[in-house]
Amino acid sequence: xxxxxxxxxxxxxxxxxxxxxxxxxxxxxxxxxxxxxxxxxxxxxxxxxxxxxxxxxxxxxxxxxxxxxxxxxxxxxxxxxxxxxxxxxxxxxxxxxxxxxxxxxxxxxxxxxxxxxxxxxxxxxxxxxxxxxxxxxxxxxxxxxxxxxxxxxxxxxxxxxxxxxxxxxxxxxxxxxxxxxxxxxxxxxxxxxxxxxxxxxxxxxxxxxxxxxxxxxxxxxxxxxxxxxxxxxxxxxxxxxxxxxxxxxxxxxxxxxxxxxxxxxxxxxxxxxxxxxxxxxxxxxxxxxxxxxxxxxxxxxxxxxxxxxxxxxxxxxxxxxxxxxxxxxxxxxxxxxxxxxxxxxxxxxxxxxxxxxxxxxxxxxxxxxxxxxxxxxxxxxxxxxxxxxxxxxxxxxxxxxxxxxxxxxxxxxxxxxxxxxxxxxxxxxxxxxxxxxxxxxxxxxxxxxxxxxxxxxxxxxxxxxxxxxxxxxxxxxxxxxxxxxxxxxxxxxxxxxxxxxxxxxxxxxxxxxxxxxxxxxxxxxxxxxxxxxxxxxxxxxxxxxxxxxxxxxxxxxxxxxxxxxxxxxxxxxxxxxxxxxxxxxxxxxxxxxxxxxxxxxxxxxxxxxxxxxxxxxxxxxxxxxxxxxxxxxxxxxxxxxxxxxxxxxxxxxxxxxxxxxxxxxxxxxxxxxxxxxxxxxxxxxxxxxxxxxxxxxxxxxxxxxxxxxxxxxxxxxxxxxxxxxxxxxxxxxxxxxxxxxxxxxxxxxxxxxxxxxxxxxxxxxxxxxxxxxxxxxxxxxxxxxxxxxxxxxxxxxxxxxxxxxxxxxxxxxxxxxxxxxxxxxxxxxxxxxxxxxxxxxxxxxxxxxxxxxxxxxxxxxxxxxxxxxxxxxxxxxxxxxxxxxxxxxxxxxxxxxx
Numbered sequence: 001x002x003x004x005x006x007x008x009x010x011x012x013x014x015x016x017x018x019x020x021x022x023x024x025x026x027x028x029x030x031x032x033x034x035x036x037x038x039x040x041x042x043x044x045x046x047x048x049x050x051x052x053x054x055x056x057x058x059x060x061x062x063x064x065x066x067x068x069x070x071x072x073x074x075x076x077x078x079x080x081x082x083x084x085x086x087x088x089x090x091x092x093x094x095x096x097x098x099x100x101x102x103x104x105x106x107x108x109x110x111x112x113x114x115x116x117x118x119x120x121x122x123x124x125x126x127x128x129x130x131x132x133x134x135x136x137x138x139x140x141x142x143x144x145x146x147x148x149x150x151x152x153x154x155x156x157x158x159x160x161x162x163x164x165x166x167x168x169x170x171x172x173x174x175x176x177x178x179x180x181x182x183x184x185x186x187x188x189x190x191x192x193x194x195x196x197x198x199x200x201x202x203x204x205x206x207x208x209x210x211x212x213x214x215x216x217x218x219x220x221x222x223x224x225x226x227x228x229x230x231x232x233x234x235x236x237x238x239x240x241x242x243x244x245x246x247x248x249x250x251x252x253x254x255x256x257x258x259x260x261x262x263x264x265x266x267x268x269x270x271x272x273x274x275x276x277x278x279x280x281x282x283x284x285x286x287x288x289x290x291x292x293x294x295x296x297x298x299x300x301x302x303x304x305x306x307x308x309x310x311x312x313x314x315x316x317x318x319x320x321x322x323x324x325x326x327x328x329x330x331x332x333x334x335x336x337x338x339x340x341x342x343x344x345x346x347x348x349x350x351x352x353x354x355x356x357x358x359x360x361x362x363x364x365x366x367x368x369x370x371x372x373x374x375x376x377x378x379x380x381x382x383x384x385x386x387x388x389x390x391x392x393x394x395x396x397x398x399x400x401x402x403x404x405x406x407x408x409x410x411x412x413x414x415x416x417x418x419x420x421x422x423x424x425x426x427x428x429x430x431x432x433x434x435x436x437x438x439x440x441x442x443x444x445x446x447x448x449x450x451x452x453x454x455x456x457x458x459x460x461x462x463x464x465x466x467x468x469x470x471x472x473x474x475x476x477x478x479x480x481x482x483x484x485x486x487x488x489x490x491x492x493x494x495x496x497x498x499x500x501x502x503x504x505x506x507x508x509x510x511x512x513x514x515x516x517x518x519x520x521x522x523x524x525x526x527x528x529x530x531x532x533x534x535x536x537x538x539x540x541x542x543x544x545x546x547x548x549x550x551x552x553x554x555x556x557x558x559x560x561x562x563x564x565x566x567x568x569x570x571x572x573x574x575x576x577x578x579x580x581x582x583x584x585x586x587x588x589x590x591x592x593x594x595x596x597x598x599x600x601x602x603x604x605x606x607x608x609x610x611x612x613x614x615x616x617x618x619x620x621x622x623x624x625x626x627x628x629x630x631x632x633x634x635x636x637x638x639x640x641x642x643x644x645x646x647x648x649x650x651x652x653x654x655x656x657x658x659x660x661x662x663x664x665x666x667x668x669x670x671x672x673x674x675x676x677x678x679x680x681x682x683x684x685x686x687x688x689x690x691x692x693x694x695x696x697x698x699x700x701x702x703x704x705x706x707x708x709x710x711x712x713x714x715x716x717x718x719x720x721x722x723x724x725x726x727x728x729x730x731x732x733x734x735x736x737x738x739x740x741x742x743x744x745x746x747x748x749x750x751x752x753x754x755x756x757x758x759x760x761x762x763x764x765x766x767x768x769x770x771x772x773x774x775x776x777x778x779x780x781x782x783x784x785x786x787x788x789x790x791x792x793x794x795x796x797x798x799x800x801x802x803x804x805x806x807x808x809x810x811x812x813x814x815x816x817x818x819x820x821x822x823x824x825x826x827x828x829x830x831x832x833x834x835x836x837x838x839x840x841x842x843x844x845x846x847x848x849x850x851x852x853x854x855x856x857x858x859x860x861x862x863x864x865x866x867x868x869x870x871x872x873x874x875x876x877x878x879x880x881x882x883x884x885x886x887x888x889x890x891x892x893x894x895x896x897x898x
Contacts, residue, residue, distance in 0.1 A: 017114040020194035021315035028076035036063035091120035155182035191392035201260035208265035209235035217265035219339040268292025279314030288320035323380030324356035347372015348401035424467030479636040482625035492569040497543035499574035505543030508630035515638025552589035652816025659692035684884035711743035774873025781865040789856040796869035840872035860889035
């Protein structure tokens, strides 16, 4: 069913249906008239009667009526086989009264069971708020159970009322939790169907297969044959009668049997013809290894767009282009549709890489470390299949216990976050995201923009909120993968280090503490027990130095004693080869003791010897991950502990906030969009007030003469600030005067500011009541075109950028998110009350964060927001300076967009 990718025109998307095939959904337009007529004339009389109450209506007239419902009167959608293919479904939302619209849909008879009606209904529901529609209604014939069933099964709260010969249906448009769950369930089913078509084909064709061993096309074909794929394998090469002793075909159309998967290895210029042949052959999935597409520049981008459009026309799913291929190690599949010479060991790790060349190294390293793969996907330019599709498959896949991702870009990061959060609760996801620093720094007009400009904080926030383990390097990735695929997720952050070299133990201890681990305190009884077990002169403090005289038996005895004591969650064993102890003996001893360990203890080893890790560190029941250096082991354990803590933490809720006037904010922002950019301070304040965000009482004076007048309307000590579109940061030019005693002092300071700032025709003055003392914070937002709003909170005031103490989350944010944002600040102790200062009202600060999060989530046209400072004190939280920039936002991605 649902699973879509934003199309090139607004409101368009590519959707995956229940059987894994694809359709293109877009708004209907005048050029569709003939196609609509063809669609209507192709419907069965019974389908016409149920939808239009008559089988004898005029198709041309009806087609024109369908097109006429546009603009303010409603919207029509069509589903096609590709962006310019034939119409296979139509849906309409026609406004009937204020807040109400009639909906209906028709689906081609041979596509009636694939979930298209649900897809179209969901997208109409997402478009409804733009038309002010909150209630959908429909009139249905009593026997039209299918349409009523679509309404009910989609999760809407449907009510029906029988009338003579008809049933009136009504339901609210809002996609409540139940509706979203049902949409996502259908999306999940569709994605799995598509992935299984790809990874579990019954037959494979290699188009471009050749006899020239050493060339990519020849190696792909050889690998599929030699690995033992059990189904038919068809080489396609118009120039050869046989390929590697197997009869070849001139075209995929010449193959008599069905073809589930086609691997394409031909020049880029020939790919389009191959795709058309595959479409005519009804091939389900394509792996396009050929390069020469988007990676080559603008011409390649256009060619790739044509490729995607062509596969959409035929409902084909695509891996690549410019990829290395796919692997499935399942014993009943044994598919190696890559040019990698080594078939990986079967196991429980699914790996997806955007880099084709990197895949060669990945498989080699995984094999060397003894890590088995369930699936390997090299997705290249990621024109269709992506990490989101792999996550959908792996969530409940019994063959996969761990997902590894090498990512260079995101297609739909918000969907990735939703899927990853769901999957991470069941099994770990480890990711390396290339591009820690941006190629170009975002032009920032606020403290928030500057803080978020030159880093990928959006990716960090995405991974943090969704439980993804982010590693800096591939080495780290394989380290934590080796740990988590063989050992339990640590239940806590306590660690004990056992070594035969004190210096290495200290290095490991330092790395553990740097990673947030705590060296467990060993009770006296355990220390006495260890001293009795270990050689003379050993130290029983943590890290435990057994000295170079330690034998394999000493290692086994100490590890067993520590595990039995219950003082730790993880044990790191370090061995450096002395003259008297064989590393193989130590490995065997650890393997034996691991069999008896409490299954909740996470055990890892470091073997620093010229021979590397002994093979005997691996056991049949419990493999002990081994590292070359102590820091690598500490890093892996720390990452695993952080993941375990995330999984054990409460998920949080998006609370219902009171005192919000969303309609007023929308009206103010709509007016501001007539002149996009930084909003006048009064208008920005009105938007903030509509969301209940507290501002220190203020007035604006348009001249020095007005300052005294407006100051008399305020109370207590006053602040005076120069405001102008030319002043980016007021304090930088001395444009702020604080703690003024009344209107006369404010007027005098305004005169001084006027003189010092020169002839600025826009110069005006903000006069405010001084806020109570407290901790200065920054709360801000930058709207990322891909990730959506990024909510930031950090140390504020004039030192905000210098301190760089900031926490970032993607919206929407939960109550747990905002609590973690504040507690994650280095300056959080100031809010708790530092050196005798009173503690701030942290609950009020959290309330501001939740309100700002809700505001920017509801209004994506807020491109940038700076509340700096927000002063947090015992009595509450108060914003004393604010800026807001608006820009036309992109339309929301359709439900399930990839």
